[in-house]
Amino acid sequence: MLPYVTGVTGTLPELFAAWFADRGWSPRRHQLDVLGAVQAGENVLLIAPTGGGKTLAGFLPSLVDLAANPREGLHTLYVSPLKALAADVARNLDRPIADMGLPVTVATRSGDTSSEARRRQRETPPNLLLTTPESLAVLISQPESALFFQDLRTIIVDEVHALAGTKRGDMFALCAARLTAIAPQAVRIGLSATVAHRVPIAAFVGASRIVEVKGGAPPEISVVLPEGRLPWSGHMGLAAAPEILARIRAAGMTIVFVNTRAQAELLFQALWRLNDETLPIAIHHGSLELDQRKRVESAMSEGKLRAVVATSSLDLGIDWGGVDQVLQVGAPKGVSRLLQRVGRANHRMDEASRAILVPANRFEVLECEAAIQGVAEGELDGDPPRPGGLDVLAQHLLGLACAGPFRADAVYDEIRSAQPYNALTRKDFDDVLGFVENGGYALAAYDAYRKLFRDSEGLIHVMGERVARQHRMNIGTIVEEPLLKVRYAGRGGGALGEVEEYFVNMLSPGDTFIFAGRMLKFLRLKETICEVADGGTGEPKVPAYAGGRMPMTTNLADRVRAMLQDPSKWQAxxxxxxxxxxxxxxxxxxxxxxxxxxxxxxxxxxxxxxxxxxxxxxxxxxxxxxxxxxxxxxxxxxxxxxxxxxxxxxxxxxxxxxxxxxxxxxxxxxxxxxxxxxxSMLRRTFRNVAVIAGLIQRHFPGAEKNRRQVTVNSDLIYNVLRKHQPDHVLLRATWADAAGGLxxxxxxxxxxxxxxxxxxxxxxxxxxxxxxxxxxxxxxxxxxxxxxxxxLLAEAEQLVAEAEGRALPPPTPGRDLRQGRLAL
Amino acid sequence: MSAATIHLAGELLQLDPAGALHWPARRLLAVSDLHFEKGSAAARQGSLVPPWDTRATLDILATLLRRYRPHTVVALGDSFHDIGAASRLLGPDAARLRAMAEATAFVWVLGNHDPLPTGFRGESTLEHRVGPLVFRHQAHPGRVMGELSGHFHPKASVPVRGTVVTRPCFIADARRIILPAIGTYTGGLDVRDPAVRGLFPTGGRAFLLGQDRVFSFAIGGRPAMPPPALTALGGGPDNGGRIRGPKP
Structure with a gap:
């Protein structure tokens, strides 16, 4: 167990102490502890609940250092999984910098940053650069990356709990290992919400010290049941819409969390059917058009909304402030997830967050009670860390080669210094490198198209600028399902968001579906745009999204089982x-x-x-x-x-x-x-692996037509690979992923x-x-x-033939059963 | 394995679930859009996909040759993915194809991907006529009779039990048949696409390829009873972009 730091509390320079005092604040203990650790040159993990002044704690050491030793060039790199968070943090930094007149420059960089702004950042790097894991990976793949990062002093990684254990986390860990190789003096600061596995998270950051802030007041969580009979099944919780609306009415601002986008759409409709007073209630989920989400977010922060029905799209990130209560409709699924959501209400640490759980059925009543117990006992859940993905490693190795020639031995050691890869075998490493080099196939066919080559001294080089350019276009670990834009028909028809292609395949023209809080009529598919009109009649369909429903955690399942076993607990x-x-x-x-x-x-x-x-x-x-x-x-x-x-x-x-x-x-x-x-789940898993590893390119330089002619469907590749090289490293990566996930x-x-x-x-x-x-x-x-x-095809064919009178229905198997004929 | 039989211009034809068409009376086997060396074409563009596609396509062809022992094989064009494809064939694959073309008479109908003869034995032509049937790469618009073609890589999606199954398919009416692509790495164009649909103004039937047989569904036009309609456009999950047959 790593010790909680008490000894090395840092001291705040006069200028900063005065700034805190002017604002009527005093620096928090953990902020000084982080300062002390960084000044002692130690990597540190700060674990604190939301509202604990975490971000300022992360930046304080850099501001203090830069105030004392003004300098040119990059001093601190801040990495957040959320683009919006980086922008928000940059705005929040403006105030102390301006108030104290600090000689500090700040810039953000993400996929949206203009090439002009990027060029400026390259020529005159800011002191503080705020970015995402993807943009960091692109920076690292540049030939000038060694120069750019060589004087780096601090790496801050935010929302570590959301990164560790994911492929984006793997990508960040690999990039951090490279940064340490370039700039060994750089200190790392990890910022995390409360987590179940503190030690692995600290290892992920490479932290030798943990500064932990115990949560303030415990949250107040209660359960509300729908009026009348408790439903036996169903997950939408629509029966409780009147109770939900009553709670919204009774509070200032409410976030109504649900579990899926489909549930968000349905509950939103159900609430508005009852909303006679037209309370301003909005909807927010990840498939809505970015503009629409931003409108909802700014309405929230301006206090113009009474409620927003949201999915995990509002779980993380920016502090909205002013949220008075959180409702969770449907099963909480896990204790950590529930705590995260509850924490969205009331971002003041010393006051209790208020949350209400609304179970949708009987089993969910058990789950809600189990989750409340779990919160009370502080027993968090979450999977222990898993080994890093070989697909992410493949992407990273090509990125390293794009930055400059390397030796396999040195890079193997560097990779293993990243916690997710500390147990990486040399065979796996060599196989991944072989895959990047020329596909790594048993049939050596691609010597002419290799992406890497080894010179006479054993240095590994990228095969030309074209390979490098294409690689940079394809960096990233988030693989979207094929999505189609939803748009009103006609010239300049407004965009509403995106649905999966799969869902549109199930629609016939004239069908009604619910999306973006509206009843829409499907008109036609035009290229990759799903054209719709308002209105529509008949039973609406609701788009579902792959992997949209997360399973209950093992920890919570154990609690439910234990409650079932013990009738004395049933009193609740x-x-x-x-x-x-x-x-x-x-x-x-x-x-x-x-x-x-x-x-x-x-x-x-x-x-x-x-x-x-x-x-x-x-x-x-x-x-x-x-x-x-x-x-x-x-x-x-x-x-x-x-x-x-x-x-x-x-x-x-x-x-x-x-x-x-x-x-x-x-x-x-x-x-x-x-x-x-x-x-189909494994095919989907393989597809993700193939895209991340760079086997399937998402973006090609040059013509779209060209792309179509050389794009090979991942299912076809999967079939061929399974047949001809079942131990190929990408199939091994696929099996590893199949242990979890879908x-x-x-x-x-x-x-x-x-x-x-x-x-x-x-x-x-x-x-x-x-x-x-x-x-x-x-x-x-x-x-x-x-x-x-x-x-399934045979069944459909038979049904149609029966309907058209071309075939007779089959005999019922049940009849054989009654005659006692058991086929074995 | 069982092939479906169908009549076209008075001739009895068999639709093989591997995607080939057999004409027993003439012992003629037609295959379409083999797209040899599509894999290495993708590799050249930076996607190092597994290199066994040509071998796998040859395996299918070899099985078909054993099954039907045809006198003539008509390859309906786009047999090679691009002009350089024949020269990219790996030694053993080239030898195998050569042996096939020497043992059986091949007619290489030229397609838009392979507009020039490749040097493999057989007749290269833009159009091949036998009796009442005509074999060409791309269907002619308008009225034809007894036309067999490829080019579009037709595929169809059928909703079944809350999901959708998408397969390559033959499309047929009383006048023409379009064959599916046989090439291992070939994608498809949905039968509801106007480019395909326009060729079957009064509707037709799609024969979806299965493991051991083909599955027949009505498309377009007005069938006697509304069947579980083939879906609008598109197919199963693909690689982020819609996979289409090559543009003419």
Whole structure:
């Protein structure tokens, strides 16, 4: 454990002390502690809740140093995952600099910075440069980067908790390692919100000291239930719209957090249907047009809004001030996430933040109570850090070569000094380097197109300026799904935002959908623009976005399980929930904390299997695909499945037996292999890896037409690579990613190991109370099955043929069942 | 594996799920848009995609030759991704293609990507006529009878159970058939695109390629009953840009 620093408190020069005093402030202890650490030349991590004066603490050492020793050139680099945050911080720095008349220059740099401004920054670097990880990576790939950064004194990285453990975090860590190689004297300061894993976060920053500010007043969190019966299922929380509106009315400014963009759209509509007083309520999510988001944000900071319905787009970043309360509608999903959101209310540390949770169904009532307990006990969650992505490494290695020739040995050591890569094997490093060099294929075909070459002294060079230019155009680790702009039809029709191409494929002209808080009619697709008009009739569709629903954390799932096991804890629940749980206990049993409860029961000619895994929706989806394949092989004839955060339900034509055998860990062998070939989730994962690693270029210099002719679909590449070189480094990177994210294989394999020999099978004669919610999801959720795309096409073809009277419907499998014919 | 049969200009033709068309009466096999060496063309532009695309396409061709033992193979153009493609073939791939072209009579219809003969054995032509059928790279607009062509790389999307399945496909009406692209790295143009749709004014059928068979769906025009309509435009997730067939 790293020590909390108490000894080396820095002292503030007279000028600064006077400035604090003039404003009626006194410097906070942690601000002085960070100053002391930096003056002692130590890397430091500052952990503080929002509103703790964190940013000023980060910049104070640089301002103090520059006040005493004015100089030309770059002194401090500030990196934030949010572009808007960098701009905001730059504005906030203006005040102390102007008030004290400090000889300090400040500039920001992001993808939006003009080439003219960049040129100025190159010629006369500012003292303080505020930027993003992507722009930093571009700077590092420039041949003059060594010169530009050589006198760097301080590196400040903000929102570390949001960067560590992500691919952008990997990119930053690699860039930081390079900065340290160029400027060994530079001190690092990490700024983070409260986190579960302090030590790994400190290691990520390379900090030898942690300065931690304990949170001020504990937040006040309560639960509000909808009037009338508590819903059995559903995640939107629309039933509680009247209660939500009442809370909005009772406070000054409210952020209503929801879990998905689709939920934001629907809840926004539901609120406005009731909003007779026309309280100013807005909507904010990541797919809306930037202009529209900015309008909402400035209306917020000017105090013109009473509420904004928002997704994680408002989780991070700028302090809006003036937010009186936060509502979380739907499951909180995790303790850390809830705390982050609650912290958006009331940015004064010494006053309690007020938050209200609005569960959308019964299971979410349990989850909300579990989360409140978690907050009270300060038990945060979050995944422990994972090894850095090999795709990000590939991008970085090419960037290094663009900056200048290097030796593999030296760079291998430099890379391992970055915490996410400290366990990188030489083989992985060499394979990645080989991939960047010429594709790294077993079939040596691309000698003429290599991107790197080695000279006679073993130095590795980039193959020409064209490769370098193209690389810089493609730097970044955020891979967007193919998106289509939504725009009003007609000349100069206003842009509303973006939806996934996939969603537009499901629309026919004339269909109604909800987007940007409006009811829109889909007119046509014109190139990459989805043209719409206001209005439209009929049941509207709502765009969903890939990966939009994050799963419940392991920590929170454990708490829910523990509560279920202990009836003495049920007092906290509303009566309906208590009755529901008691009934479950008498009809079946409660899911245990360490075993796996599996119920089977017949219903309407089908046999249902419900597994109470509590591993989160993504893991359950993957498990559903694997289990249905296995049930198919066992002859149970599975028909479909649906997954929630808590359980997985599969239905089949025949009664499954020997249920424990179904959950044998050998599922992760052949079934997994077969599934990997087909899974659209893995294809998507591969696509992201291929784009980040530079196999697929997003941007080409030159003509668009040219680009189309040489763009190869990533699915086609995946097929070829799997067949011809299954151990290629990019496929290895794909499997590594599949352990988490959309497939969450890591949680499945962990569970299968854990529950071996501990499967409790309850063969029931009818549905159990706990199984009701997931059964109600059928028909509401898209029902999945282990069917291949070919099976689905055959089914669609058959249905059309039946409708056109060209074919007869197939016999019902249920009939065979009643005659007792079990196919095995 | 089973091929679908279809009649065109009085001739019985088979649509193979690998994307080839077989004419049993003449023992003729037609394939389209092989796009050999598209991979190395991408590599030249900085995308070092896996280099096995030509080999994989040759594997498909070899399977088809074994399956049908045709007397004639008609390659409907864009057999090579660009003018330099033939010279970029790796030694073993070139040898394999040469052996195929020596064992079977090849007709190389010239396409917009490969407007010049490549030196592989066989007849190079802009148009090939056999009996009532005509083989060309790109469909002629207007009224034709018995035309077989490629060029557009047609693909179709079918909504199924809350998702969409997109596959390359044949498109056929009573007058013409457009073949899908066989090349391993070829993308596609949606059958609803005006460029394709205009060629089938009274509608037609799309035959989507499956593992072992093709799947038939009505497109355009007015079918007897509204089927689950083929979707508007576009296909599955692709690489950030819409993947299109080459422009004429």
């Amino acid at each position: 629940f509303p009566a309906e929930v208590r009755e529901w749980l008691s009934l479950q206990r008498s009809i079946s049993r409660m899911p245990g904390r360490h075993d796996l409860l599996v119920e089977t029961f017949p219903r309407a000619d089908k046999h249902f299997l419900v597994a109470y895994c509590f591993e989160g929706r993504n893991a359950h989806q993957t498990l559903g695909m694997l289990l249905t394949r296995r049930m198919q092989r066992f002859g149970f004839h599975p028909l479909g499945f649906v997954a929630t955060d808590y359980v997985l339900a599969i239905w089949s034509a025949y009664e499954p037996f020997d249920v424990a055998r179904l959950f044998d860990p050998d599922m992760l062998g052949d079934d997994l292999e077969a599934w990997m070939a087909e899974s 497939t969450d294989l890591g949680r499945i394999s962990g569970m299968l190991q854990r529950i071996q020999g501990k499967v409790t099978h309850m063969a029931l004669s009818r549905v159990s109370p706990l199984a009701v919610p997931v059964l109600l999801e059928i028909g509401r959720e898209s029902v999945r099955s282990g069917l291949t795309d070919d099976d």
